[in-house]
Amino acid sequence: MPKPITSYKSTALAMSNIALIKYWGNSNEALRLPINPSISFNLRDLYTTTTVEFDAALERDEVVIDEAPAQGGAYARVVKHLDLVRGEPNATHPKFARVISHNNFPMGAGIASSASAFAALSVAACAALQLSKSEAELSALARQGSGSASRSVPGGFVAWRDAHAYTIAPPDHWALMDVIGVVSSGHKKTGSTEGHALAPTSPLQAARVADTERRFGLCEQAIRQRDFALLAEVIEQDALMMHGVMMTSQPPLMYWLPASMAIMHAVQELRASGVAVAFTIDAGPNIHCICESAVAPQVEAMLNAIQGVKQVLSSQIGGPAIIVR
Amino acid sequence: MPKPITSYKSTALAMSNIALIKYWGNSNEALRLPINPSISFNLRDLYTTTTVEFDAALERDEVVIDEAPAQGGAYARVVKHLDLVRGEPNATHPKFARVISHNNFPMGAGIASSASAFAALSVAACAALQLSKSEAELSALARQGSGSASRSVPGGFVAWRDAHAYTIAPPDHWALMDVIGVVSSGHKKTGSTEGHALAPTSPLQAARVADTERRFGLCEQAIRQRDFALLAEVIEQDALMMHGVMMTSQPPLMYWLPASMAIMHAVQELRASGVAVAFTIDAGPNIHCICESAVAPQVEAMLNAIQGVKQVLSSQIGGPAIIVR
Numbered sequence: 001m002p003k004p005i006t007s008y009k010s011t012a013l014a015m016s017n018i019a020l021i022k023y024w025g026n027s028n029e030a031l032r033l034p035i036n037p038s039i040s041f042n043l044r045d046l047y048t049t050t051t052v053e054f055d056a057a058l059e060r061d062e063v064v065i066d067e068a069p070a071q072g073g074a075y076a077r078v079v080k081h082l083d084l085v086r087g088e089p090n091a092t093h094p095k096f097a098r099v100i101s102h103n104n105f106p107m108g109a110g111i112a113s114s115a116s117a118f119a120a121l122s123v124a125a126c127a128a129l130q131l132s133k134s135e136a137e138l139s140a141l142a143r144q145g146s147g148s149a150s151r152s153v154p155g156g157f158v159a160w161r162d163a164h165a166y167t168i169a170p171p172d173h174w175a176l177m178d179v180i181g182v183v184s185s186g187h188k189k190t191g192s193t194e195g196h197a198l199a200p201t202s203p204l205q206a207a208r209v210a211d212t213e214r215r216f217g218l219c220e221q222a223i224r225q226r227d228f229a230l231l232a233e234v235i236e237q238d239a240l241m242m243h244g245v246m247m248t249s250q251p252p253l254m255y256w257l258p259a260s261m262a263i264m265h266a267v268q269e270l271r272a273s274g275v276a277v278a279f280t281i282d283a284g285p286n287i288h289c290i291c292e293s294a295v296a297p298q299v300e301a302m303l304n305a306i307q308g309v310k311q312v313l314s315s316q317i318g319g320p321a322i323i324v325r
Numbered sequence: 326m327p328k329p330i331t332s333y334k335s336t337a338l339a340m341s342n343i344a345l346i347k348y349w350g351n352s353n354e355a356l357r358l359p360i361n362p363s364i365s366f367n368l369r370d371l372y373t374t375t376t377v378e379f380d381a382a383l384e385r386d387e388v389v390i391d392e393a394p395a396q397g398g399a400y401a402r403v404v405k406h407l408d409l410v411r412g413e414p415n416a417t418h419p420k421f422a423r424v425i426s427h428n429n430f431p432m433g434a435g436i437a438s439s440a441s442a443f444a445a446l447s448v449a450a451c452a453a454l455q456l457s458k459s460e461a462e463l464s465a466l467a468r469q470g471s472g473s474a475s476r477s478v479p480g481g482f483v484a485w486r487d488a489h490a491y492t493i494a495p496p497d498h499w500a501l502m503d504v505i506g507v508v509s510s511g512h513k514k515t516g517s518t519e520g521h522a523l524a525p526t527s528p529l530q531a532a533r534v535a536d537t538e539r540r541f542g543l544c545e546q547a548i549r550q551r552d553f554a555l556l557a558e559v560i561e562q563d564a565l566m567m568h569g570v571m572m573t574s575q576p577p578l579m580y581w582l583p584a585s586m587a588i589m590h591a592v593q594e595l596r597a598s599g600v601a602v603a604f605t606i607d608a609g610p611n612i613h614c615i616c617e618s619a620v621a622p623q624v625e626a627m628l629n630a631i632q633g634v635k636q637v638l639s640s641q642i643g644g645p646a647i648i649v650r
Binding site: 203204206207208210211214233236237240241243244245247248250252254256257258259260261262264265268308 | 570573
């Protein structure tokens with residue numbers, strides 16, 4: 001017998017994730033189906049906590065992100081996502097929800113919050129309505145809010161090919177960390193949603209996509225065998241291929257700053273000296289230094305010595321999105 | 326009646342050139358036949374003057390570059406080039422030559438000297454032996470020493486598709502300048518000859534090559550119509566495509582420095598404010614700012630204000646390689 005519903009309220013926690021093989025471009029923009037498979041790991045220490053409460057007293061959805069009421073496009077995107085969950089207009093539960101979301105990482109540090117945000121929103125909204133959804137269903141739902149959010153639903157090392165993402169290795173499979181050199185706190189000029197739509201305008205995108213299975217396979221192998229040298233080679237090439245596409249799209253997306261370049265060279269020099277570190281770069285100027293946990297202090301010191309590095313954030317690998325209460 | 330040869334000595338001057346559509350990769354490494362067509366203009370104010378004298382008193386070739394005897398690979402490359410000119414071992418002229426070459430631009434400023442050097446060497450060596458060669462033959466000869474040297478033989482705006490380069494517009498067709506932000510005086514870790522050989526290892530190279538005719542056509546059109554907006558778009562995309570290939574080759578070639586990135590952003594901002602300037606980048610960290618002559622002072626001021634810019638060099642468009650005496 002189902003437990004009687006006394007409140008339509010739930011809180012979920014989902015982590016950000018860092019892609020090792022990048023997703024860039026959609027085969028279906030509306031559904032956010034990716035043009036190429038990607039691999040990531042969850043960032044245990046960079047997460048979003050979201051509470052969703054459907055409340056009969058509300059006359060519209062209310063959305064608060066990091067203590068501020070969401071406006072315009074951000075508000076509309078959350079409402080659109082709630083629409084996917086709340087279903088029919090004549091459902092028995094209250095129609096409108098109060099969404100209160102909090103990121104534990106600084107806003108505007110260039111850490112993508114849409115992945116953790118839409119993963120947490122999906123899990124919390126479904127739990128609030130006591131909808132019984134599998135991890136795959138939740139991942140697919142999160143994907144429709146933000147492509148990379150699909151990867152923040154399963155835990156550990158995660159792959160994403162089509163409708164939903166799935167775990168390929170648990171968090172404790174390999175003690176890696178992401179040590180992030182934050183070089184800009186400014187907002188991106190071009191958001192990811194618009195950026196993905198520009199991908200096909202680069203004459204290099206088709207070649208990048210055609211080569212993805214090779215890189216995906218090498219990255220999977222590197223993770224399975226805990227082969228850092230192989231991982232370093234493939235993730236740097238993959239990130240540089242994505243930025244090669246970005247910089248040659250029309251209009252071009254030039255995300256790197258001088259300090260981004262300084263970090264890339266410093267990472268490659270540090271690795272040449274025997275330290276297990278490699279870089280990857282999302283759609284922004286920050287450099288994510290993927291390293292073995294044992295050398296994280298060295299990597300942090302390297303970053304702190306570079307002019308233009310505003311902040312260093314570190315994270316271990318985390319588990320799946322969870323219902324907190 | 327041919328004039329009696331009293332001395333086998335000649336001096337030639339050839340300019341450096343800056344490619345607007347880049348050459349990267351060969352279809353035949355030994356012959357330096359390019360995998361894609363390119364477009365450049367000659368740099369009037371950055372040139373090499375080379376004297377070649379075949380002298381019966383010599384027991385081996387002597388090569389002096391910028392007042393220093395050439396050694397090792399540099400010496401061997403000049404000797405190999407002389408071999409292409411001096412022909413049969415039983416020729417009537419003296420076998421060995423004294424080569425004295427001088428660049429008017431600073432060594433190690435990252436300005437490619439091989440283009441002007443092999444163009445000047447080709448013209449001077451043929452003149453010293455009173456070989457009657459057409460511009461096309463001299464261009465093809467220069468090409469075998471250094472691919473881009475083929476473009477320093479004809480004058481003005483130059484195109485190069487296969488054996489030799491040819492003029493597509495005279496120097497005074499369009500008053501453009503190259504204002505170079507020199508950001509490193511260090512020698513390149515990977516020279517161009519090795520770099521060209523790495524081009525096929527990038528998963529993006531084939532797509533870059535396949536798209537070259539489109540860019541070549543747009544660049545030719547921009548030059549013909551003196552359309553700076555079109556020129557800016559196509560040359561920046563072309564240079565970024567080449568660097569996308571370089572950075573994703575195996576091993577990767579990461580030529581840019583922090584100041585390179587700073588200049589790229591500054592150029593794009595300056596252009597957005599209405600100044601006719603665009604960047605291109607050779608196989609190195611220096612940024613070539615292609616601009617209308619009228620705005621060159623503004624571009625120089627912009628470069629001088631950027632941290633990490635060690636020197637600013639400027640050049641107008643120049644004519645063909647010439648015999649000086």
